Amino acid sequence: MKKRHITISCIAIAALVTAFAIISRCSVDYVQEKDTRVRLNDTLTNAMSEIPELEKMDARIRKFMTRWHIKGASLAITRNDSLLYAKGYGWADEEKGILMEPGHILRMASVSKLLTAAGIMVLQDRDSLSIKDTVFGPGGILDDPFFNELVKCDRNYRKITVEHLLRHQAGFRRDPLFSSVDVKNQLGLDHAPTKEDHYGLVLSRRLRWVPGTSQKYSNFSYLLLSEVIEKVSGMPYDEFMKKEVLEPAGCFDMHIGGTYYADKRPNEVRYYTHEGDGKYVEEYTGSGRMVERCYGGTNLPLLSGAGAWCASPAEIARFVASIDGDPGVADIISNESFLQMIEYFDQNTFSLGWNDTDPAKGWNRTGTLAGTSALVRYYPDGECWIMITNTSTYRGPRFPKYTEALFKECRSLYSDKMPKRNLFE
Secondary structure, eight states: OHHHHHHHHHHHHHHHHHHHHHHHHHHHHHHHHHHTSOOHHHHOOGGGGOOGGGHHHHHHHHHHHHHTTOSEEEEEEEETTEEEEEEEEEEEEGGGTEEOOTTOBEEOGGGHHHHHHHHHHHHHHTTSOOTTSBOSSTTSTTOSHHHHHHGGGOGGGGGOBHHHHHTTOSOOSOOOTTOHHHHHHHHTOSSOOOHHHHHHHHHTSOOSSOTTSOOOOOHHHHHHHHHHHHHHHSSOHHHHIIIIIITTTTOOOOEEOOSSGGGOOTTBOOOBOOSSTTSEEEOTTSOOOEEETTTTSSOHHHHGGGTOEEEOHHHHHHHHHTSSSOTTSOOSSOHHHHHHHHOOOOTTSOOSSSSBOOTTTOEEEEEEETTEEEEEEEOTTSEEEEEEESBOOTTGGGTHHHHHHHHHHHHHHHGGGSOSOOTTO
């Protein structure tokens, strides 16, 4: 009996060892699977896109930068969900002698709205909300004492849906996110305006029109969408976006930006404002101190899902590939949500997150802040060009049309010279 007991014990121990080995091997495989996802900003270098056939294209881009006095720019190009090209031009930080590389991150301004819209669609795919849901009033997503007290001045607030916010059709009279000093003075505050102060200023006034009957571009609408995401997900907006939207898309180095140079991340660029009137403004806090507009003129984190994100064009390209309906990169949203995002009505109706999705012209998303200009252009042939600069120009929000012209020229001359590869992998 004793010998049999020892034999059984040995068999049991051997089984446990085998089971542990299997579990360990599975765990290792799982860890390796997670670790093999490419961290683009840690991987890409300018040297990887030094291609002799494209030297003349690089020269055109540098000439464009010289014409507009742009210190630095970063470009990413994809085709059918494959990253073909990623390169930095000029300076990431001229004062420190740091050249622009594709792994540097830049403020993307209103390109942030595309991320926020995708976050809404992720929640819709989980049946956590519908874009047809109302936002305010009984049964609305933000049905709580704070918002109910603010919107009681106009029953039309109860008609605002998530889709109205996405399409800039809610009818708000004010869009004050870039007017912090005016908000502080108007409300008689002894502190820099918070998002609650902005809510109070805008939502306590009657709407300009019945929701859905007209449209006007509204950063405030996307601030509210950030609030909707927080309320529905039960998580801070940026935490939800990183864990449930960006990381599943393969984007690991996107962040809400800071207001001052001291707030920048180690691989973030320095921003430059064009010379002339308006370069220096009063600090957003209302302190009376004059600051360079790109460093203290706007409370950047306050913009949240309307314009606060920073990223590299390469990671933005990866994100676009994850919401574009192309099977090359697995999408993070359903095909139904993808089709809703690109649904096109006419040139006077905003798409969801995108500025415009005319099937004949492709999709575009622009972004402008003091110190940066961004353009995402997705063409009908499956090519996507993304450029962000670390310098603003006197053209302001109209500058992306010049970037668009540069893209058009370069595509016609060099698209067929792009390498056949996929830097995403």
